[in-house]
Amino acid sequence: MPFKSALTERLTVLTPDPLPVREHLFDDKAQLATALAKAVAADLRGAIARRGAARLAVSGGTTPRAFLTELSKQTLDWAHVTVVPVDDRWVAPDHPRSNERLLRETLFQGAAAQATLLPLRRPTATPEAALLPVLTQVANEALPLDVVVLGMGDDGHVASLFPDLVRRDIGLQPRGRAPVLAIRTASQPEPRMTLTLSAIFTAPSLYLHIEGAKKREVLDNAARDPRSTLPIRSVLSGAPAAPMLYWSP
Numbered sequence: 001m002p003f004k005s006a007l008t009e010r011l012t013v014l015t016p017d018p019l020p021v022r023e024h025l026f027d028d029k030a031q032l033a034t035a036l037a038k039a040v041a042a043d044l045r046g047a048i049a050r051r052g053a054a055r056l057a058v059s060g061g062t063t064p065r066a067f068l069t070e071l072s073k074q075t076l077d078w079a080h081v082t083v084v085p086v087d088d089r090w091v092a093p094d095h096p097r098s099n100e101r102l103l104r105e106t107l108f109q110g111a112a113a114q115a116t117l118l119p120l121r122r123p124t125a126t127p128e129a130a131l132l133p134v135l136t137q138v139a140n141e142a143l144p145l146d147v148v149v150l151g152m153g154d155d156g157h158v159a160s161l162f163p164d165l166v167r168r169d170i171g172l173q174p175r176g177r178a179p180v181l182a183i184r185t186a187s188q189p190e191p192r193m194t195l196t197l198s199a200i201f202t203a204p205s206l207y208l209h210i211e212g213a214k215k216r217e218v219l220d221n222a223a224r225d226p227r228s229t230l231p232i233r234s235v236l237s238g239a240p241a242a243p244m245l246y247w248s249p
């Protein structure tokens with residue numbers, strides 16, 4: 001039955017296997033934080049050995065606190081590391097929701113305080129007013145990245161690329177777009193600045209740091225469903241190599 005076999009072939013194309021991730025699973029968050037910090041530190045040492053410098057982008061929010069604290073304890077030549085948040089909220093740097101504040105409180109401690117922090121937030125009233133200087137600095141001083149650690153929200157957002165993102169054509173394209181985007185979405189209380197996937201995918205090492213059963217389900221569903229429009233699906237489908245998933249309950 002030619003029609004039937006044609007239909008079967010089409011369904012196969014539309015429902016491929018789940019998009020791949022390289023899984024690293026841990027019993028608890030503390031073990032994950034230590035292992036992820038060691039892996040990222042090894043990548044940074046490798047970049048410093050090859051090029052004399054390393055460029056790291058890390059996520060904010062609540063998940064990465066223990067990992068960032070562990071990373072600050074790793075022995076490496078921190079004076080040659082540049083760190084950029086993957087996104088930040090347009091709030092003062094001492095605000096509890098500031099990702100820059102999280103970085104200063106956790107990663108920029110001890111010897112790691114010698115690293116260079118490249119904040120995405122500037123003291124302008126709006127992110128749009130700071131877009132050009134931030135974009136220029138990120139392009140000149142942070143790209144190409146060596147390592148990116150992406151978190152994910154329960155809604156499948158990564159960095160500040162939310163499901164209701166208006167400029168998907170800029171934020172979620174895997175290459176060739178501006179590295180930075182000013183964000184305003186109905187789902188968020190404040191505007192934001194974020195790296196785009198074009199910037200994130202410059203890194204040869206891409207980690208997904210995801211904790212808890214609920215987020216794991218969101219990730220697995222997005223990986224399985226080719227119709228998913230969640231930003232995490234764009235990460236899985238567009239990444240140059242399968243991301244490394246670090247997961248614990």
Ligand SMILES: O=C1O[C@H](COP(=O)(O)O)[C@@H](O)[C@H](O)[C@H]1O
Nearest residue numbers: 059060061062063151152153159
């Ligand atoms: O808004 C944000 O959310 C995500 C996830 O945060 P979490 O609190 O659920 O861990 C985070 O990766 C991003 O950097 C942050 O700005």
